[in-house]
Amino acid sequence: MITLVARPAPSRFWSWATPVLAVLATMLAGGGLFALLGSDPFEAIRVIFWDPLFGANAGYFRGQLFIKAGPLILIAAGLAVGFRAGIWNIGAEGQYIIGALCGAAVALAAFPAESALIFPAMVLAGAFGGWVWGMIPALLKNRFGASEILVSLMLVYVAQNLLAWAAFGPLKNPAGFGFPGSRNLQQYPSAHNAELIAGSGVHWGVVAGIAALIGTYVLMNRHIAGFRIQVAGDAPKAARFAGVAPARLVGFCLGLSGALAGLAGMFEVAGPSGQVTDSFNAGYGFTAIIVAFLGRLNPVGILLAGLLMALTYIGGDMAQLTLRLPAAAIQVFQGLLLFFLLGMDLLTNYTVQWGKARA
Amino acid sequence: MGATEPLLRVEGLSKAYPGVLANDAVNLAIAPGQVHALLGENGAGKSTLVKMIYGLVRPDAGSMVLRGAPYAPPDPHAARAAGVAMVFQHFSLFEALNVAENVALGMENPPPLRQLAARIRAVSDAYGLPLDPGRIVGDLSAGERQRVEIIRCLLQEPKLLIMDEPTSVLTPQEVEILFATLRLLAAEGTAILYISHKLEEIRSLCDRATILRGGRVVAACNPRERTAHELAELMVGAELKLTDRAGRKPGEVLLEVVGLHMPPASAFGPSLKSVSFELRRGEVLGIGGVAGNGQEDLLATLSGERPSSAGTVVLKGEDVSTLGPNPRRARGLLAAPEERLGHAAAPDMSLTENAVLTGTMRRPLTRHGFIDRRAARAFAAEIIAAFDVRTPGPQVAARALSGGNLQKFVIGREVLQAPEVLVVNQPTWGVDAAAAAAIRQALLDLAAAGAGVIVISQDLDELLEISDRFAALNEGRLSPPQATAKLTLREIGLSLGGAHGMKPLEVLA
Numbered sequence: 001m002i003t004l005v006a007r008p009a010p011s012r013f014w015s016w017a018t019p020v021l022a023v024l025a026t027m028l029a030g031g032g033l034f035a036l037l038g039s040d041p042f043e044a045i046r047v048i049f050w051d052p053l054f055g056a057n058a059g060y061f062r063g064q065l066f067i068k069a070g071p072l073i074l075i076a077a078g079l080a081v082g083f084r085a086g087i088w089n090i091g092a093e094g095q096y097i098i099g100a101l102c103g104a105a106v107a108l109a110a111f112p113a114e115s116a117l118i119f120p121a122m123v124l125a126g127a128f129g130g131w132v133w134g135m136i137p138a139l140l141k142n143r144f145g146a147s148e149i150l151v152s153l154m155l156v157y158v159a160q161n162l163l164a165w166a167a168f169g170p171l172k173n174p175a176g177f178g179f180p181g182s183r184n185l186q187q188y189p190s191a192h193n194a195e196l197i198a199g200s201g202v203h204w205g206v207v208a209g210i211a212a213l214i215g216t217y218v219l220m221n222r223h224i225a226g227f228r229i230q231v232a233g234d235a236p237k238a239a240r241f242a243g244v245a246p247a248r249l250v251g252f253c254l255g256l257s258g259a260l261a262g263l264a265g266m267f268e269v270a271g272p273s274g275q276v277t278d279s280f281n282a283g284y285g286f287t288a289i290i291v292a293f294l295g296r297l298n299p300v301g302i303l304l305a306g307l308l309m310a311l312t313y314i315g316g317d318m319a320q321l322t323l324r325l326p327a328a329a330i331q332v333f334q335g336l337l338l339f340f341l342l343g344m345d346l347l348t349n350y351t352v353q354w355g356k357a358r359a
Numbered sequence: 360m361g362a363t364e365p366l367l368r369v370e371g372l373s374k375a376y377p378g379v380l381a382n383d384a385v386n387l388a389i390a391p392g393q394v395h396a397l398l399g400e401n402g403a404g405k406s407t408l409v410k411m412i413y414g415l416v417r418p419d420a421g422s423m424v425l426r427g428a429p430y431a432p433p434d435p436h437a438a439r440a441a442g443v444a445m446v447f448q449h450f451s452l453f454e455a456l457n458v459a460e461n462v463a464l465g466m467e468n469p470p471p472l473r474q475l476a477a478r479i480r481a482v483s484d485a486y487g488l489p490l491d492p493g494r495i496v497g498d499l500s501a502g503e504r505q506r507v508e509i510i511r512c513l514l515q516e517p518k519l520l521i522m523d524e525p526t527s528v529l530t531p532q533e534v535e536i537l538f539a540t541l542r543l544l545a546a547e548g549t550a551i552l553y554i555s556h557k558l559e560e561i562r563s564l565c566d567r568a569t570i571l572r573g574g575r576v577v578a579a580c581n582p583r584e585r586t587a588h589e590l591a592e593l594m595v596g597a598e599l600k601l602t603d604r605a606g607r608k609p610g611e612v613l614l615e616v617v618g619l620h621m622p623p624a625s626a627f628g629p630s631l632k633s634v635s636f637e638l639r640r641g642e643v644l645g646i647g648g649v650a651g652n653g654q655e656d657l658l659a660t661l662s663g664e665r666p667s668s669a670g671t672v673v674l675k676g677e678d679v680s681t682l683g684p685n686p687r688r689a690r691g692l693l694a695a696p697e698e699r700l701g702h703a704a705a706p707d708m709s710l711t712e713n714a715v716l717t718g719t720m721r722r723p724l725t726r727h728g729f730i731d732r733r734a735a736r737a738f739a740a741e742i743i744a745a746f747d748v749r750t751p752g753p754q755v756a757a758r759a760l761s762g763g764n765l766q767k768f769v770i771g772r773e774v775l776q777a778p779e780v781l782v783v784n785q786p787t788w789g790v791d792a793a794a795a796a797a798i799r800q801a802l803l804d805l806a807a808a809g810a811g812v813i814v815i816s817q818d819l820d821e822l823l824e825i826s827d828r829f830a831a832l833n834e835g836r837l838s839p840p841q842a843t844a845k846l847t848l849r850e851i852g853l854s855l856g857g858a859h860g861m862k863p864l865e866v867l868a
Contacts, residue, residue: 222729224719231716235705240664241696242716243685 004350014348019294019301022341023308029340030333039323047322048315048333061314063201067272068310070202071096071264073209073302075288077216078260080297082253084220086233089254091137091152092261093285094159095130099262100269101166102129104182104276107191108171111183118190122266123204130262131255133159138254142247148254156285164278171276186274193271205267209306212260213299229253261285287313290338309334364427366391366550367412367443367519372421374407381407383574384421389519389567392548394541396561396582399571400594400791405554408571409521412552413445414438426518439467444517446508448524454497458507461496465511482513486540501649502533509540520544521552526560530649531819538564556594556792558587559820572596595792609827610640613811614661614692614780615673621656621665631656634837636830638780638811643802644840645826646815653835654815655697658784661813662694663687674780688720691779695769697788697815699762703769706758710750713757714739714772721776738775746771747797763790770798774805781805784815799825 027049031041052061075092082089089095103126110118137151171182185191193203220226232239232249240246264284273280291309295301316330365388374382382404389395399405410416412423414432423430425441432438435445452461459476463469470478476492483490488506496504505525512520522541526534541551541564555561561568561582568582570593578593585593614637621631631653638644648654659665661672663684672680674692684694696702704713715735719725724735739753746767750760757765766786773781786802787795803825806812815832816822822829823843830840 224715224725224728224730227712227715227730231705231708234707235701237698237702238705238716241662241684241694241702243663243683243688245683 003353004346005353006350007348011348015296018344018347019296019305019341022294022337022344025340025344026333026337029336033329033332033336034323034325037325037329039319039325044319044323044325047319048312051318052311052314059199063195063199064314065307065310066201066206067203068313069306070206070209071268071284072288072291072309073306074205074212074264074267075257075261075285076291076295076302076306077209077212077299078257079288080292080295080299080302081216081220081226081229082257083292084233084297085229085249085253086236087250087253088149089134089137089152089257090149090289091133091154091156091285092257092288093281093283094152094156095133095258095261096265096268096285097156097159097163097281098133098265099126099130099259100265100273100280101163101171101276102126102262103266104171104185104269105166107185107188107270108182110190111188114190116190119193119270122191122270123263126262126266127259128262130265131259133262134254134256134258135251138251141250141254148250152254160281163276163280167276167278167280180278182276184274185270191270192274193267195271203267203271205264205271208263208267210303213303217299261288287334290334290341293338294341309337312337365389366393366426367430368424369408369412370422370424372408372411372418372423374411374416374418380574382411382418385571385574385576387569387576389550389552391518391550392545393567394545394551394553394565396565396568397552397554397571398556398558398561398568398582398590398594400556403571403594404574405571406523407574409445409523409552409554412438412519413443413521436467439515439517442516442518443521444512444515444519445521446505446512446523446525448527450504450508452496452504452507455495457493457495458490458499459492461507462492462511462514466514478514479510482510486513486543487536488540500533502529502536505529505533505537509537513544517549519550519552521554523554524556525553526555526557527817534560557820558582558590561590562587570594591792609642610809612637613640613675614638614813616661617671617673619660619667619671621660621667624656624659624665630835631660632835634832634835636837636840638813640809640811641806642828643806643812643814643826645822645829645843646813646832646837647817647819647822647829648832649817652832654784654832656835657832658694658696658782658815661692661782662696663692684717685720688717688776691721692782693717693721693773693776693778693780694782695773695784695786697784699765699769700758704757704765707756709739709754709756710743710748710760710768711736711739711753713768714742714753717772718776721778742768742771742775745775746801747794763794766790767794767798770801774801778805778810780811780813782813782815785817786814787816787818787821795821 027045031045034044035041052058052065075096079089079092103122106122106125107118133155136155137146137148140146140151141148167182168180173181173183193205196202196204196207220230228239228242228244229249231242232244269276269280287309291302291305294308295303295305312330312334316333319325319330320327367389369385369387372382372385385408397405397408407416411418414435414437430441432441453464459472459479462479463472463475469475479490479492483506488510490503490506490510496507525537529537545551553561553565565582568580568590569576570578572594577596582590616634616636619631619634623630634657636644646657656665660667663682666681666683669680670678674690677690679687679690679692700706705716715724715730718738722738724731724738736753742748743750743753748764748768748771750764760768770783770786783802786798790798799821802812802814814822814826826843828840829843829846831838
């Protein structure tokens with residue numbers, strides 16, 4: 001019989017070893033999955049994890065790495081703050097969409113004027129849009145005790161419908177021959193979120209992601225506000241005793257993660273994507289949840305986890321092309337990672353004993 | 360000894376748990392009709408010993424002899440069959456059932472309920488434990504519930520009755536009734552093994568005491584021949600300092616609570632009903648009462664965790680009723696809640712972080728909102744040194760500390776912030792005697808230095824020892840505070856709600 005014995009204090013070693021183990025277990029289980037689908041598991045793992053970095057076309061893919069990792073990191077940095085406080089924003093995808101819509105709307109309203117103020121205005125609009133979408137579950141939670149998990153998740157679907165409506169309606173390109181989708185912001189210099197160094201994939205969103213990591217690190221590790229957020233997650237009663245007002249905490253965490261997700265959406269629509277289309281969102285808001293946990297809700301961890309997840313996106317695309325693996329297999333692969341991570345987290349707080357439990 | 364064969368003889372009983380030797384070659388002999396005290400601090404091994412006698416735990420080594428025959432009960436069923444009964448500290452009763460049904464559920468072969476009710480009446484009359492077999496247990500007071508447990512035991516006509524901390528939930532009147540019953544039982548030849556750390560009780564009730572410390576028997580004596588102070592020293596193994604309450608003079612009013620009403624925090628919680636009192640500089644106000652009568656709510660209201668309506672809490676002339684905990688701390692009103700882990704301290708956080716938890720308003724632990732780690736660590740180290748917190752250092756997680764040590768840390772954290780008013784709930788609950796004395800002394804010193812202290816406690820001896828005035832909290836109502844010096848334990852007991860509706864006639868029984 002297996003018994004679990006609680007550790008007197010969480011193990012530092014295991015808190016960093018479990019993500020590595022989870023990645024390895026995902027490779028194993030994923031390999032098995034790919035084998036069942038009729039692909040060579042070793043080749044599949046190589047295509048996903050190795051080729052984008054060191055394969056034949058690595059020069060192109062390395063740039064893609066930052067393009068994919070940028071929004072993941074930016075969103076995960078905000079989510080991690082809320083998760084530490086025990087406030088579960090599952091709807092970053094929706095906040096991402098609304099941020100993109102608001103940012104793009106500002107740009108399209110200004111079109112074709114050229115001004116250095118347009119891009120900053122888009123940044124503000126994107127952050128504001130995400131903040132508003134994050135504050136809806138916050139207000140409902142504070143006012144009616146509604147679960148922020150459910151409300152934020154359901155608002156994703158509302159946002160998706162708003163996105164489709166905007167792409168087919170008010171934001172549709174008047175010169176687009178009736179095709180859905182907005183003007184391409186990449187062709188609008190004042191609004192274009194271009195690469196800062198050609199070919200690197202680094203745009204303003206990646207810079208914002210790094211800045212968000214540094215900012216949340218300082219907040220959580222140096223500032224009294226971050227300390228109180230941490231206490232609220234660890235021991236809610238002690239937090240109240242320490243003077244944390246739960247309602248303000250909910251507003252802060254959902255507002256912050258919403259604003260950062262909105263920023264990520266805005267940088268995406270003005271940069272790599274360029275266009276508001278009904279299929280503009282690529283699931284970054286959901287994947288960022290995995291990134292936040294895989295990175296132990298810790299800035300350095302989130303940076304690494306963001307790059308890793310970006311790798312599975314790129315490698316997954318390649319695997320679809322070269323090995324004809326279905327797209328769903330890649331999503332299952334990403335899901336497996338979170339599954340194994342949460343499962344292995346047990347080792348951080350418990351030791352496993354084999355044999356009969358002592359009375 | 361030697362003249363009469365003891366009822367129970369325990370020889371060299373040992374029991375080890377991983378990492379701790381709970382009982383180490385314990386010897387004990389109980390004569391028929393003897394009231395035998397088992398005395399010791401928390402963790403001294405009292406519970407392990409009685410659990411072995413009652414068949415709940417099997418000893419690793421040693422033997423027991425009951426009435427001349429070898430005795431090694433594999434389970435409580437066998438122990439009861441051999442004539443050993445036990446009343447636990449925590450009752451196992453079904454609140455929705457009546458007294459007779461509860462008694463029947465605990466018996467091996469219960470008779471029909473009608474007969475059982477008659478037997479319950481007979482036993483309760485014979486031993487002066489008034490109890491109506493038809494009443495629903497949910498409506499009974501703690502003392503009456505204990506009687507159900509005792510009568511359930513007595514119906515088995517035990518030769519040895521084990522009682523684990525029986526008076527911790529009782530009012531003084533209920534204690535008198537219980538003691539009368541126990542003396543009667545002893546006179547009839549039933550031996551009683553009585554676990555407690557209340558020394559005065561043991562001195563008035565018991566003929567013999569075995570004192571445990573660290574799993575070993577350190578002394579066996581007649582408790583009537585020793586002072587409570589001597590017994591405490593045997594228990595702790597160190598010289599105890601008596602609390603010194605000199606040098607206090609009540610000054611101007613610091614805190615006023617006026618007509619405080621609070622709805623219950625939870626569905627089954629009590630509400631506070633028109634609570635009013637004032638606290639003066641240099642004074643210790645003791646608030647007594649059985650737990651669950653509004654103590655937690657009163658603390659939360661004073662600390663600012665549950666702000667009250669305007670005008671109900673006034674600190675030095677300023678209405679602070681609607682302020683949260685931190686603005687109150689800034690003004691000098693500090694608190695230490697009862698629940699150490701999870702409320703007064705965050706379990707997984709280090710002592711340094713737990714020092715930051717409440718210390719930032721009155722100590723320079725932050726600069727422009729950024730935590731000054733060096734200052735925080737120094738503050739934690741200062742608490743550890745000043746309050747003799749036994750721990751490797753401030754980096755240790757709060758949950759790694761023993762209850763007593765964490766309590767010293769929590770009280771120390773508030774005391775060292777030089778509060779003007781300090782409110783503490785159960786400051787010495789579950790804390791060993793030496794630590795309890797240190798905590799009480801710190802509270803008295805704080806008052807002597809000119810602060811006002813409110814001590815909420817279930818321990819009446821503690822309140823009588825340190826408080827200048829006493830008030831009782833019962834079902835959310837606070838009795839008018841009275842000078843402690845003029846009160847007797849009996850008067851206090853009556854102020855605790857007349858022992859929960861007990862009639863004076865029963866008190867005399």
